[in-house]
Amino acid sequence: MFKTIGVIGAGQMGHGIAHASALAGANIRLIDVSPEALTDAVDRIRSFMGKQASRGVIKEAEIEPALARIKTGTDYALLSDCDMVIESATENEGIKRDILKRAIEHMPADALLSTNTSSISITRLAANTDRPDRFCGCHFMNPVPAMPLVELIRGLATTDETFEKFRAYAEGLGKTVAVSEDFPGFIVNRILLPMINEAIYTLYEGVGTVTAIDTAMKLGTRHPLGPLELADFIGLDTCLAILSVLHGDLADAKYRPCPLLVKYVEAGWLGVKTGRGFYDYAEETPRPTR
Ligand code: NAD
Secondary structure: OOOEEEEEOOHHHHHHHHHHHHHOOOEEEEEEEHHHHHHHHHHHHHHHHHHHHHHHOOOOOHHHHHOEEEEEEEHHHHHOOOOOOOOOOOOOOHHHHHHHHHHHHHOOOOOOOEOOOOOOOHHHHHHHOOOOOHEEEEEOOOOOOOOOOOEEEOOOOHHHHHHHHHHHHHHOOOOOEEOOOOOOOOHHHHHHHHHHHHHHHHHHOOOOOHHHHHHHHHHHOOOOOHHHHHHHHOOOOHHHHHHEHHHHHHHHOOOOOHHHHHHHHHOOOOOHHOOOOEEEOOOOEEEEEE
């Protein structure tokens, strides 16, 4: 387990990584460009830990010490005592490259570096840092405290020693590791996103309604969430970004993002995080938006 972990990006995934790692005993330095995102992240961590305590997953007495281990801020100087930094900001290669460049100016020379990217080449991101040998892809699932899987992705230059430290970290959080080679979307999103995209094409072509598509997949194939519900949960901007990487990097038309997905993202209907996507989340029971 790492002693002090920098997490850059405090959105759905970053706050979950901070949550799980703080409960496992690590000190956290949580950074975001948006001070509101940081306040929101701490509120969500507190609330989710409360739910975990009420379900008996953790003890009530663990909450305050874990929260006390989390420091937040917008200043990268917070990274100066980290032994590992994981980037978990918006799925955009330019943003991620800038963040990694800024992070290495502040973190110790021997600290390890990571990204929670869903799809972007680990080798390419690592090559733009000063430590490709100490860089590893560490892809968590949403919501991080509850989901049992971490995909670990080695870049071309990642050393065995680095890789094993990330394996020990993931296992220390109680997660099971699946190892993926460094190809676009890795394992989970290489399989999941084409299915979500096809569900959106199914809606676009009028084959079924939102309710029919999700009901068909839940009851017909035993998926706990329908593909459109799941897309809303992931974030439609993130789904589009992942599909664009698959489409661009694998150069195969089968990954072409559905124009309807593009339209939702252009409208700012990004799913649960903005209150509206394929469903409207204003009321307790989400209703299809079309
Ligand atoms: P999100 O939109 O909830 O959060 C992104 C956060 O990044 C925001 O708080 C934003 O303010 C911050 N940010 C943007 N630019 C920044 C910058 N320059 N410096 C610091 N912070 C910045 O997105 P998310 O769902 O948390 O996704 C984050 C990463 O995790 C992405 O790479 C995504 O592909 C990956 N991921 C997402 C899921 C999922 O289900 N949503 C699952 C696994 C991995």
